[in-house]
Amino acid sequence: MKKSNAINASFQPDSFEFTDPKAVKEIIGRYPQGREHSAIMPLLDLAQRQIAVTGPYGDLPIGGGWITRAAMDKIAEICGVAKIKIYEVATFYSMYNLEPVGKYLIQLCTTTPCWLCNANDIVKACTDHLGIKIGQTTKDGYFTLMEVECLGACTNAPMIQMNDLYYEDLTGEKMIEILESLKKDIIPPHGPQNGRRGSMAITGPTSLQEQAKKAGVL
Ligand code: FES
Structure with missing residues (x-):
């Protein structure tokens, strides 16, 4: 912002x-x-x-x-x-807000890896669904949209930060579901939204399989 x-x-x-x-x-x-x-x-x-x-x-x-x-x-x-x-x-630093923000601060990453993975769809889902532009807050005080640089979760692009939580592997539809849930003050599960675990491949670990077995993720 x-x-x-x-x-x-x-x-x-x-x-x-x-x-x-x-x-x-x-x-x-x-x-x-x-x-x-x-x-x-x-x-x-x-x-x-x-x-x-x-x-x-x-x-x-x-x-x-x-x-x-x-x-x-x-x-x-x-x-x-x-x-x-x-x-x-x-x-x-973008993490310090110098003016009032909404209850749910949506920080949209649009840096290259997220942008290549359709971050623009996520931005559009937010702006269209909430009826505000980046940098604005909804009239009810619930949502503020903010554009930020890389938040360090590029492996799971595109992603956003909502208050302290990361939502990753997003699609426009998933983003709208998250916003709808927040409107009801229900915090949806954070992390990858496509079923993968952490930042491993969606099909499961492809390397260090012995270690994955020991850790109980295989
Ligand atoms: S580019 Fe979006 S998290 Fe790194």
């Missing part, structure tokens, strides 16, 4: 506090003293997950996680760095 200028938007709340100071302490404690800035990324993730639970979501009735400017400023204070350092990290 194109990073917007949401950092200065009117819907930004004035303040932010972490509701789980223990979690903050645990994250800071992972790094040597004087290296608190190493905690920037996990703290951004913590803030995003907290806001997913507690709001606010701007105009949306329900919503997923995003990181407010106040949260970024709080992280700068905790890590003892300039605010701009936090803004730089948060605006660089």
